[in-house]
Amino acid sequence: MRSIRTAARAAAVALLLGGPIAAQESPAPEPTPTPAPAAAPASGQTANYFNPAISVIGNFLAVGGSNSVEDRPAMSLEESELGLQAVVDPYARADFFISFSNEEAAVEEGYLTFTALPWDLLVKVGRMKAAFGKVNTLHPHVWMWPDSPLTQDNLLGGADGWSGDGVSLARLIPLGDTFSELTLQVVDGDGGPFAAPKRSDLAYNAHYRVFRDLSDSTNLDAGLSYAYGHNGVDTDTTTGIGALDFTFRWKPLRQGSYRSAIVRGELFSSRREQEGGTQDALGWYLAGDYQLAKRWFAGARVESADHADDAGVTDTGAAAVLTFWPSEFSQLRTELRRRRYADTTTASEVFFQLQFAIGAHGAHPF
Amino acid sequence: MTKPSCLLAVICTLGAAASAPAALHVVTSLPDLASIAAAIGGDRVETFALAKGYQDPHFVDAKPSFVLKLSRADLLIVAGLELEIGYLPPLIDQSRNEKVHPGSAGYLDASAGCDVLNRPTAVVTRAMGDVHPYGNPHYWTDPENGRVIARSIAAKLAELDPAGKAMFNANLAAFEARLTAKEKEWDARLAAFAGTKVITFHDSWPNFAKRFRLEIVGTVEPKPGIPPSPSHTLDIINLITAEKVKVILVEPYFDRKTPDSIASKTGAVVVTTYPSVGGIPEIADYFDLFDHDVSALAKALETAR
Numbered sequence: 001m002r003s004i005r006t007a008a009r010a011a012a013v014a015l016l017l018g019g020p021i022a023a024q025e026s027p028a029p030e031p032t033p034t035p036a037p038a039a040a041p042a043s044g045q046t047a048n049y050f051n052p053a054i055s056v057i058g059n060f061l062a063v064g065g066s067n068s069v070e071d072r073p074a075m076s077l078e079e080s081e082l083g084l085q086a087v088v089d090p091y092a093r094a095d096f097f098i099s100f101s102n103e104e105a106a107v108e109e110g111y112l113t114f115t116a117l118p119w120d121l122l123v124k125v126g127r128m129k130a131a132f133g134k135v136n137t138l139h140p141h142v143w144m145w146p147d148s149p150l151t152q153d154n155l156l157g158g159a160d161g162w163s164g165d166g167v168s169l170a171r172l173i174p175l176g177d178t179f180s181e182l183t184l185q186v187v188d189g190d191g192g193p194f195a196a197p198k199r200s201d202l203a204y205n206a207h208y209r210v211f212r213d214l215s216d217s218t219n220l221d222a223g224l225s226y227a228y229g230h231n232g233v234d235t236d237t238t239t240g241i242g243a244l245d246f247t248f249r250w251k252p253l254r255q256g257s258y259r260s261a262i263v264r265g266e267l268f269s270s271r272r273e274q275e276g277g278t279q280d281a282l283g284w285y286l287a288g289d290y291q292l293a294k295r296w297f298a299g300a301r302v303e304s305a306d307h308a309d310d311a312g313v314t315d316t317g318a319a320a321v322l323t324f325w326p327s328e329f330s331q332l333r334t335e336l337r338r339r340r341y342a343d344t345t346t347a348s349e350v351f352f353q354l355q356f357a358i359g360a361h362g363a364h365p366f
Numbered sequence: 367m368t369k370p371s372c373l374l375a376v377i378c379t380l381g382a383a384a385s386a387p388a389a390l391h392v393v394t395s396l397p398d399l400a401s402i403a404a405a406i407g408g409d410r411v412e413t414f415a416l417a418k419g420y421q422d423p424h425f426v427d428a429k430p431s432f433v434l435k436l437s438r439a440d441l442l443i444v445a446g447l448e449l450e451i452g453y454l455p456p457l458i459d460q461s462r463n464e465k466v467h468p469g470s471a472g473y474l475d476a477s478a479g480c481d482v483l484n485r486p487t488a489v490v491t492r493a494m495g496d497v498h499p500y501g502n503p504h505y506w507t508d509p510e511n512g513r514v515i516a517r518s519i520a521a522k523l524a525e526l527d528p529a530g531k532a533m534f535n536a537n538l539a540a541f542e543a544r545l546t547a548k549e550k551e552w553d554a555r556l557a558a559f560a561g562t563k564v565i566t567f568h569d570s571w572p573n574f575a576k577r578f579r580l581e582i583v584g585t586v587e588p589k590p591g592i593p594p595s596p597s598h599t600l601d602i603i604n605l606i607t608a609e610k611v612k613v614i615l616v617e618p619y620f621d622r623k624t625p626d627s628i629a630s631k632t633g634a635v636v637v638t639t640y641p642s643v644g645g646i647p648e649i650a651d652y653f654d655l656f657d658h659d660v661s662a663l664a665k666a667l668e669t670a671r
Contacts, residue, residue: 121462
């Protein structure tokens with residue numbers, strides 16, 4: 001025991017003294033080619049082997065024009081998304097996305113995915129974006145626009161949409177060559193359009209998705225969602241929302257890096273119980289994006305949504321978007337947007353967005 | 367066990383005994399790997415390639431229909447070296463199929479043992495464009511690497527389906543014999559052009575060039591994945607003139623505008639070389655791939671002489 005301690009102390013001393021002395025005495029070594037990565041790693045690197053893949057995505061947004069309803073700063077680092085992703089053990093992987101915005105840092109998503117379950121099941125536990133509609137399931141940096149559509153803003157609790165802490169269970173439902181998946185989620189009752197007066201008031205979501213290749217170059221993605229939970233107006237008032245979403249993609253594979261198109265639409269129908277009766281609100285958007293050249297995309301969006309708590313009030317909007325990708329890892333985007341709020345106030349704005357990614361950001365689901 | 371399920375089990379057992387053994391479902395990222403797997407596996411395998419031969423293998427969409435394919439796969443063969451990094455990891459995670467996760471028996475990285483070129487020897491950053499930190503992933507364009515891949519696949523298939531081992535080995539022997547004969551033919555066809563300088567569009571051809579003794583002096587892309595720029599195009603035009611380069615190799619999925627314009631200014635010839643099986647219907651397997659590319663290149667060099 002004592003000899004080991006002595007040896008350890010000797011080694012520590014050698015380390016402390018050895019560094020600077022060696023640096024002074026020996027000339028700078030000639031740069032030698034690094035061995036192939038397949039070779040045994042240096043001892044210092046092994047400590048990093050099981051570290052998660054780390055990435056940061058920056059989202060800088062500048063807004064011009066005036067808008068008395070949605071007041072955004074002239075320029076802001078709207079979001080910095082830190083991603084930490086790794087396999088946990090033979091049964092699961094973990095994904096954390098920590099979002100730093102102007103005021104706060106929050107865990108945007110943090111969940112464990114059990115990837116080795118029987119019966120074609122995929123189970124997630126933690127905080128996750130609800131599998132409701134399409135845009136709500138995607139991180140903002142993969143949206144076709146710098147802003148969220150009115151369906152999110154008015155009917156799903158705000159621009160950030162609905163995410164919840166809970167359990168998600170997704171099963172493949174055999175349907176020949178068509179991908180078909182049923183997702184059931186149970187999450188805490190606060191989040192998105194929901195508010196829980198009691199702990200036991202949970203929110204529930206069901207999402208059915210089908211995807212089919214129509215040809216080598218075209219495919220259709222469609223989903224049906226229904227969510228239900230308490231809305232907090234009174235102890236027993238609830239909100240139920242249904243959604244239809246579709247995405248049509250065209251990408252001729254032979255020239256896939258130069259031409260492609262995507263058309264996407266969603267329709268939300270919300271039924272909210274509150275004082276003075278039930279509010280039945282409707283919202284939709286229809287958007288397209290066309291690839292003009294390897295790095296250029298042009299798109300448009302039209303939208304309309306009633307207010308969830310006052311279905312007689314409707315907001316509408318139209319936007320044109322131009323996107324340029326200097327490389328796969330950065331993206332410049334400008335949007336001209338006109339929105340009319342409650343048939344009374346009109347706002348015309350211009351958005352400039354710069355998004356950039358560093359590190360190893362895992363590819364996103366399609 | 368209840369009676370109906372007991373009966374079902376008996377019927378299934380009988381059915382399995384009566385019919386031929388179910389084929390292994392092999393999913394590959396590239397059609398080239400599927401072609402080799404089919405040659406080795408014969409009727410004991412069913413293959414499906416995620417990427418098409420005429421598609422840029424870096425940019426494959428992670429479509430849910432591929433999740434379905436992977437959920438039923440017994441073996442997934444990938445090119446590795448992060449070629450599939452943009453689409454395969456989420457597909458594997460959603461596959462609900464433990465067999466095809468990296469590290470499992472049903473996951474085969476075909477690059478193991480292959481002659482991989484351009485492994486970075488200095489620090490890599492994305493300022494260098496879309497570089498692959500583990501080396502150039504287009505290594506299957508050297509038929510000798512095809513041989514290594516075939517051996518890996520034969521060993522893997524024998525591991526997953528021991529009953530087919532003799533057949534896999536026989537198919538491997540036949541594949542190797544044919545490859546050896548074909549290599550002589552291809553070498554002979556290009557022998558006269560050893561040392562020829564060529565320009566390529568993307569950095570996809572170092573293995574092909576090494577094998578057939580061509581010298582790649584430049585690429586139309588200024589950096590991997592970055593589209594041609596006017597100043598770099600001018601550099602390439604000057605380079606072609608100075609080095610008397612005769613041909614520009616372009617993959618079928620790249621825009622021919624810049625290569626054609628360079629060709630018209632320099633007299634060099636643009637040749638479409640296919641990096642993968644299925645690029646055109648005539649390229650039906652791994653041998654056809656070299657038959658086509660070697661012959662297209664030889665014809666272009668003969669006329670340019």
